[in-house]
Amino acid sequence: MRIVVDLTRCQSYGQCVFAAPSVFRFHGEEALEYDYTPDDRFREQVRWAAAACPVHAIMLDYLDEQPESDSHQESVGGKA
Numbered sequence: 232m233r234i235v236v237d238l239t240r241c242q243s244y245g246q247c248v249f250a251a252p253s254v255f256r257f258h259g260e261e262a263l264e265y266d267y268t269p270d271d272r273f274r275e276q277v278r279w280a281a282a283a284c285p286v287h288a289i290m291l292d293y294l295d296e297q298p299e300s301d302s303h304q305e306s307v308g309g310k311a
């Protein structure tokens with residue numbers, strides 16, 4: 232997983248810091264710092280952080296992850 236934060240959008244609300252304190256932190260008063268490639272164990276926290284950001288400044292990239300298996304599918308809706 233990789234993270235990109237659009238710092239031109241970030242308003243330093245700090246929701247991401249509360250949601251994933253191991254990944255996001257403030258440096259000084261308002262400068263947001265974050266781990267660009269957080270450990271996979273923080274994946275759920277990072278998702279929460281992205282969802283919590285009021286200005287949608289956090290973008291997640293899963294391109295470097297391999298699917299668990301070919302048969303793995305997200306379930307969306309009911310069966311046909």
Ligand code: SF4
Nearest residue numbers: 241242244245247284
């Ligand atoms: S929640 Fe969004 S606006 Fe707030 S500090 Fe994090 S990235 Fe910035």
